[in-house]
């Protein structure tokens with residue numbers, strides 16, 4: 455087998471990757487927990503149930519699971535394999551294929567940076583609600599966001615994220631994900647067991663699993679499901695490319711991807727099994743959209759025995775999930791700037807955290823008394839509709855096409871085990887880019903119309 459960090463680019467011969475002085479995950483499980491920490495986030499616990507609610511319940515699961523298993527997993531395998539092979543930050547990884555492609559790397563960094571800046575605002579809300587539930591303060595979402603408290607919680611979350619990343623892969627990311635991820639899983643399982651005793655559990659199950667085929671003809675539903683699948687698995691954004699850099703050769707990439715995906719999908723479904731029984735037990739509205747977690751659920755928590763403990767557990771779970779995802783977003787940019795400028799990790803983390811605070815204050819203030827707006831909408835919503843909904847399919851198309859077409863086939867085959875290889879190559883060369891172009895077009899049309 456060829457020396458690590460050497461990559462053959464079609465028509466351009468061998469290119470050197472970066473192999474020296476790299477940190478490594480201390481074990482396969484440390485890596486899987488970190489990747490699950492990135493994947494499981496606000497997307498699973500907050501966005502997934504509310505998207506299911508808006509898109510006809512169980513029918514949504516069909517396109518979602520198809521997107522996850524047939525499209526997102528092959529791309530995750532490609533991203534991790536290339537990361538492990540090439541051992542370079544996102545910008546240099548693209549640059550090693552063709553100098554001009556470095557711009558793609560920077561584009562991905564920019565999208566992730568903007569995503570992080572408003573993701574941390576929502577992370578702040580989750581921390582605030584965990585805190586209010588803990589001290590038993592009566593706080594509604596509207597009174598919270600009309601004050602300036604979201605700014606305080608946003609700053610706290612940005613500082614925690616920056617501090618963890620500045621500690622590095624082993625001492626920072628690995629340490630925090632190996633505690634928070636298993637702990638969050640336990641909280642979630644306990645909550646599902648509790649919610650199974652509620653009178654609305656059967657209705658919740660029905661809602662989540664009974665498909666209503668009539669909505670399947672709606673292209674918007676397919677586009678939402680594909681967008682959600684890639685977002686939820688943190689695929690197509692350079693996170694897996696970066697986490698792959700620290701991955702040892704002994705780890706099987708396809709098997710790890712399956713484990714990460716199963717954990718991610720189970721968390722999304724379990725979150726549904728917590729939220730919908732609560733909603734139906736108290737006759738609330740499932741299709742409430744994004745405010746489901748912050749407005750509908752607190753009403754339910756107020757009405758049930760052990761409601762306060764449940765509220766603390768739920769918002770802590772949401773906070774831990776969001777934090778470990780935010781950490782992965784920052785890590786991509788820190789690795790890149792560190793390598794591109796030769797600054798230390800500490801300095802880079804400080805510099806980028808400061809940048810996140812400066813940019814994130816705008817979406818943060820758009821949900822406070824200041825009500826900052828742009829083009830007639832709140833900045834946070836505008837960023838989510840552009841960066842969150844449109845940015846990700848576009849970066850995923852770039853990653854999928856560039857790495858599947860430009861790296862020599864035999865090179866990729868050396869990383870991806872034989873029976874997976876044809877499927878991964880075919881999907882990432884043709885199917886995933888094709889479907890993602892459709893997702894992007896539909897999202898643009900929905901945004902404009």
Ligand code: PHE
Pocket residue numbers: 492493494495496497498685686687688689691693779780782783
């Ligand atoms: N997967 C995360 C979630 O579900 C979000 C995320 C997207 C994280 C892209 C990193 C990169 O919330």
